[in-house]
Amino acid sequence: MQRIALLLLIPLFALSCRSAPRPAVDTLGASSADEAWLRLEEQGRRFEGASSFLSIRPDGARRFDATLAIDAEGRLAMSAISPVGTTLFRLFAEGDRVLVLNDHEKSWWRGSFAEFSDRTGLFAGVPLVEAADLGRLLFGLPLEGETALEGEWRSSARGLHYRVGRSGLEEVAAGNARIVYEPAVYPPVAVRVVAPGSSMTLEHLEIVPGAEPIVIPEPDPAWKIAVPGRAQ
Secondary structure, three states: OHHHHHHOOHHHHHHHOOOOOOOOOOOOOOOOHHHHHHHHHHHHHHOOEEEEEEEEEEOOOOOEEEEEEEEOOOOEEEEEEOOOOOEEEEEEEEOOEEEEEEOOOOEEEEEEHHHHHHHHOOOOOOOOOOHHHHHHHHOOOOOOOOEEEEOOEEEEOOOEEEEEEOOEEEEEEEOOEEEEEOOOOOOOOEEEEEOOOOEEEEEEEEEEEOOOOOOOOOOOOOOEEOOOOOOO
């Protein structure tokens, strides 16, 4: 949790540096898309978590900043921050279960990742069961290595289709949803999520490899239970 706590201080720095986005750097050094895929597979096997400070722009709603972290065990933590620096909500996830804490309203809610997406509109329509799976894709990593090459796409048994370039993932198609990397580089700079339920652009302002073990807290017993609503 120490790394996550430190990430909460980043908005003060990031707000002053927003005019200088993180440059796109090709860290794979591959000579072809096939070689890049093999190197992404290796990155996925060695993945021990990561932390990021993001700028999130949902279509039709206000932009907000967020911290995102995934640990080596696949637990996920996300804090959404308003443009003025206040915490909108905190989300913790393990497996298909998520816990949402609203510090401002002193409320909490626990349910599935699919329920959270449907109720808030965030990532709605992306057919993934676990929040950590989405997190790995947002960090530019494929979820599995067993794929069949079909033209320029690599198709997996889970129904995900990957298009990869020499420097990283270009696009992932999942059901009716698309995740587009702008540009196609690893680690990613900007990720565009387009789905029937919602569309948004996420910009990684800073990515830190590795993450401390995430501890999922218990809600304060004095807080009320409240179902999360859609972002405005």
